[in-house]
Amino acid sequence: MAEKNHEEELPHGQWVYLQLLDEIRCGTLSPGTRLREIELSKRLEISRTPIREALRRLEAEGLVAHQPRMGAIVRVLDYSEVMELYEMRAVLEGTAARLTARTASDVEVAEIMSLGKEFAAAADSPGRAFEVNRQLHRAIQNAAKNRYLVKAIHALEKTLMILGPSTLIDAARAEAATKEHERVLAAIEARDGVAAENEMRAHIEAAQRARLKALRLQEWPGEEE
Known part of the structure; x- marks a missing residue:
């Protein structure tokens, strides 16, 4: 078949990978969705x-799984996996905040x-808030100056994409996140590593609670009855 004229600088497999990754991130491809090649x-x-190439890559990264009689599907995370992911995120991002407070x-x-x-100015605009939030967390992570820590956080964030859109689409959560950010940043500005770590952990734990609440409201396929 004739190939569609995609971004010329990207190999077709890479283009498909990025397209599917974006659809998983925004929730267009939700957990459990079958990914039929045809x-x-x-x-x-x-x-x-290139479809096969992209699916193999997504499977290697833990975003796609193969099920008997179903083939490739967007991976479904169970309750314990979500808890563990956020617990590890709190540890890693808390460490990044502590290092940043001390060395940035x-x-x-x-x-x-x-x-x-x-971020505070964009809190009432979900799309913008999500992007600025990503930039803010990335700036804190990079300022920690530990490439292995940053690599671990990025791998964790990719798995969390399975859960779909950011909880910041909820106005109340965005408002709460603004206050949480303020406390994290105040500690970083004061060069208080211990406080920065504690506040960042509290921020991620609040995000975890918001995520679990949102998943339950969506009749989350990974939730145990």
Whole structure:
């Protein structure tokens, strides 16, 4: 079949991978959704070879699983997995906040503070809040200056994509996150590593509670009865 004219600089397999990754992140492809090669090939207007390549990559990253008689599906996380992911996220991002408070340059701290203010201003705009939140957390992680820590956080974040859209789409959660950010950033600005770690852990734990609540309201397929 004729290939669709995709981004010329991207190999077809990479383009399909990024497309499916974005659909998983935004919830278009929800947990348990079957990923049939023929249907994806027709919808994305591309041959099945790059589809297979992308699915293999997503499976290697833990976002796609193969089920008997069903084939490839978007992986479904159970309750314990979600709990464990957020517990590890609290440990890793808490460590990043502590290291940043102690080692970040004044320029890096100023950038982090600026992003905090930008998030507060964008809290009532879910799409913008999500993007600024991502930038803020990434700035804190990078300022920790530990490449292995950052790599571990990125791997964790990719698995969390399975859970769909950010909880920041909820106005009350976005407002609470703003206050939580303020406490984290105040500790970083004060160069108080212990407080920064504790506040970041509290922030992630609050996000965990919001996520579990949202999943229950969605009749989450991974939740035990």
